[in-house]
Amino acid sequence: MAVPHYAYLKMKMPGTKGIITISGDYEKSSACAAASSRLAESLVIAAEKKLLEWVVAMAGKQPDMSPEVKESETQGSFKPAKETKKIPLDPEHPERHSVIGTNLDSK
Template sequence: MEKLGIKEKQLLPSRTVFHGTGLSCSLIGKIKIDVLFGDKDHFCREPIWFEVVNLDSPYHALLGRPALAKFMAGIITIAGDYQKSAACAAASSRLAESLVITEEKRLLDRVVAMASKQPGMPSDPKETEAQGSFQPAKETKKIALDPEHPERFAVVGSNLDIK
């Protein structure tokens, strides 16, 4: 936008939403620019609306469906700066990686916060059994369930009422 000499006050408001860019970007506005298609012998000048965004991208312009549909007859060749494209692609990759790392750190912080609110768990499973929520009465007795199988028994309180 700056290299074309376009000032922000020349932009019109826009409610367009971008999809498929891979990164979030803020929409600044839109502007109609005359674009020349073709070569010096065969060309066509057409006004095209461009949505302007604040996005570090290897592309200076993305032609969307409306522009491509308008010029379906022929091949569109666009020249660009390959060094700038490679630098922008590398920067976008670093940005995407940092966004993923930031999101993973946020989720990890959330898990740690949730874990700190939980009561402590003993590391030894035998401690868990000993500290269960159900604790038998101090005075208990074993009652055989089957005389032929002494390992089968029930534990009941010894001070229970007969009823």
């Protein structure tokens, strides 16, 4: 049932003789944050290096792969409705409109 307050580096909790307050050290907190940031960055770099090595190895095994993207891969699955209707949003500004399909299901 402790309540931490990270901005003030304090933690309060109930004790047998009243509230116990524990204070943190800003310098130690800053040093720990910097060290954990360096550790996280080194782990990300190591993971990216491993992935890059794997990609290079796979490219070396299959030199006949072309980097060109197939047309079917560039097309999305979204198909616009063939019959649409423009609904004006503002009568004073005809360029502001919404387009909806005319054959929409009632659901």
